Amino acid sequence: MSVITNKINSRKVENAVYDYSLPAGDGWMYELLPGQVLRIVDEEGNQAADTLFYDAEKPEDHYSALTTIAGQKNVYLTTGSILRAESGKELIEIVADTVGRHDTLGGACSAQSNTVRYAHDRLHMHNCRDNFMNQLAKHGENYTKRDLAPNINFFMNVPLTPEGGLSFEDGISGPGHYVEMKARCRTKVLISNCPQLNNPCSGFNPTPIRLLIWDQ
Template structure:
């Protein structure tokens, strides 16, 4: 499918709340149907690993394979929907100044980060400790009764992997400039878990994670539905079916 080009973001009508995920840390929370997050790379070079679960039934969660094959894409940007493993649309990217977010690269674990950055523990380094993405996400999932078996393929917002003719993936440095942002609209009540640890494909030996800002606002009323001509809903027939499946949860 064709995707829309990056564009400037519209002004937020009314901010409900906002927070900053400090560099190399983590966050989780519940985003209700109709709420949107504007997610901002404050300094440039951020990576935001993300997992999504249906809050009303945590067994339903984001499915990378269905998201990509339904929309005939290997990256995410404006006009794309995020699918659950039940064929429903969990969230939609309604605006994006960057144009490319990585759904393929996974998340780094303690062994990878120790090899790449060395071991820097809290007892010695305090807030300068090295936090890996996998353990950070697990810490957030544990707050909601989830664990290792609930880890699924994540999205790496603000990051890009390039592919050569043989399919080998390479990290693209300096992809996201300071101020890059996108809007993520939630179509069902969703538990989101985020880590701002570096991308696992980032070849740099310097541990330099970046902070990310979350700004919440209401995109539409909880008892409403996304109209048929919405760019994400109308992007392809598969998305229309996914939105219908989601809407039936709220009839």
Template sequence: MATGTTYGARDHARAQEGARAEAMPVVPAPEGLVWAETVAGGGYTHRTLARGTELRLADPTGDACAHLLLFARDRPWERLNAADTVKVQWNAYLGAGRLLLSDQGRVLASLVSDTSGRHDTLCGTSTVVRNTARYGDGSPQGPSPAGRALFELAAAKHGLTRRDLPPSISFFKGVRVEPDGSLEFTGSAAPGATVTLRAEQPLTVLLANVPHPLDPRAAYTCGVLDVRARPGRPTGPGDPLWDDTPESRRAFANTAEFLTAGGLA
């Protein structure tokens, strides 16, 4: 189809309606879901989610690496704090029952299920400088995009800038701390691993699907990431997750008090 004229370009564009690609959003989302998308390796996505929404991330090939940032929706100064997430819970390793905390002592999201166990709270994501040195290019439009650069694009869609981006955490590629303090890259658990997060506040979610900074493979290698979100209910008093530890009870109580006072719960 010729596209040398405005009419030709219009007809060509309209002819693409209904076309499918391996990695793309599903619009509208299938019944029962509020978000359904497959994110290519080297791609990114973003969404605002209501409180209680359950966000399921899946690694169908065993080669996805989902780098995640969370912001309180409409209050981006309250954001994921990886250091407090580790420090407050006395645990550097994410898994079912862990909480993703802000620096306000409140819960942004809880990790309600996990079949992977290979995650990282320590290294953050890749940078343009590092990817250029390793792969020859780290630009978001190039063949080996850096996670930090993709986060900047996703953030801009929500009125945020580079200065708003804290260190991220990542799912599906593991890192362990050795006795001497060095970091060991443990890679993927297996194809088909999943993680489900529950939004404990209204959230802005940014995701970059790029290789982990410690991935030793010479080639830029990253599989697709499946994203599915459905409506749900936030964690409440009496839930085992709420009462799991003294730290979780305090964090959930801080969150409930703040949201109730602001008419958000």
């Protein structure tokens, strides 16, 4: 799939049915109804929003990086990308994007990965996996740690190296940039507003993201 030209949408903030500023390091889970549109805004720039999606009617059918990448033949996400579940079901379509490229491969930070990537004294540091687990625990017994899958990192810059590896680099987003997506079905959205202080994905300074929802 060739990269689609960035698209800016004209939805007005004052018409949103939901508006919430998610603090740096916090988690969030919410159910989108078919046709509803979610906008994630990088309020100060260089933040990373680790995100997963679930079929609300079949929670075990979660977002699949493999199915999504294979379907669009591109490892990055932008306007026009269809985010698919493991079954192949279409969960979300990205309908507007002022950044142009979002990561599908870098995964979420965890206590364990912080020690492997950085140092053993980082074990105690807050991380996205814990945020995910806390939110899943709050939303009923249908979700367990088995429902955690490789996630999307909106706004995060993780280019592939010529050798096929990954490189965590400075973000390419900026203050007020956003990605906007429309639900294709009843979809649960799980976000960890990344608390990462160890790499430049958030400029070593995690900041809030803004979450807005429109009915269409």
